[in-house]
Amino acid sequence: MEKEILEKIEIQQGDITKLTVDAIVNAANKTLLGGGGVDGAIHRAAGPKLLEECKTIGGCPTGGAAITKGYHLPAQYVIHTVGPVYSGSPKDAELLAMCYQNSLKLAEKYGVKTIAFPAISCGVYGYPIEDACKIAVDTTCRLLSEMESIEKVIFILFSAKAGNVYLEYLKELGTK
Ligand code: ADP
Numbered sequence: 001m002e003k004e005i006l007e008k009i010e011i012q013q014g015d016i017t018k019l020t021v022d023a024i025v026n027a028a029n030k031t032l033l034g035g036g037g038v039d040g041a042i043h044r045a046a047g048p049k050l051l052e053e054c055k056t057i058g059g060c061p062t063g064g065a066a067i068t069k070g071y072h073l074p075a076q077y078v079i080h081t082v083g084p085v086y087s088g089s090p091k092d093a094e095l096l097a098m099c100y101q102n103s104l105k106l107a108e109k110y111g112v113k114t115i116a117f118p119a120i121s122c123g124v125y126g127y128p129i130e131d132a133c134k135i136a137v138d139t140t141c142r143l144l145s146e147m148e149s150i151e152k153v154i155f156i157l158f159s160a161k162a163g164n165v166y167l168e169y170l171k172e173l174g175t176k
Pocket of ligand 1: 014015016017027036037038039083118119120121124126156157158159
């Protein structure tokens with residue numbers, strides 16, 4: 001993997017709602033009307049105006065992405081994407097890759113320079129973190145090599161264990 005691409009990727013452990021970046025990505029559900037996990041945390045931190053704007057979007061298909069303002073969040077935008085519910089079929093990987101791809105394309109369109117992703121589908125939706133990590137990083141690296149405007153992509157993980165999965169995979173890519 002090219003060094004310049006890998007240098008744009010950063011791994012952090014913590015709460016995505018606290019990040020001062022241009023955009024944070026929300027692991028939403030198809031209604032875009034809020035939920036538990038990271039979705040609930042983002043809505044709580046952004047305040048009720050986020051839900052008001054989400055209501056005007058009218059939902060989002062799995063693998064798709066939609067953008068709103070960040071309201072009370074330190075981030076300017078929230079990009080809402082809908083990950084697949086893990087089923088074990090090959091379609092899961094395709095849909096998860098689409099989440100990263102469509103989120104990054106939307107970010108580029110809005111001039112986002114710094115963006116943070118949670119581990120989409122790895123909570124209630126049950127995607128194994130080792131597999132999801134590879135899809136997240138590989139798709140992001142591919143997109144970053146095609147777009148100039150995005151300067152930093154942060155993968156922020158809630159647990160140290162998940163963070164280590166990402167760090168190990170990046171180390172592996174860096175030595176290839
Ligand atoms: P999904 O329904 O897509 O699986 P979840 O919100 O259940 O989404 O979980 C996605 C990932 O986000 C999980 O790995 C979970 O630990 C993590 N997570 C939950 N809250 C936060 C937060 N505030 N910041 C960062 N990651 C979070």
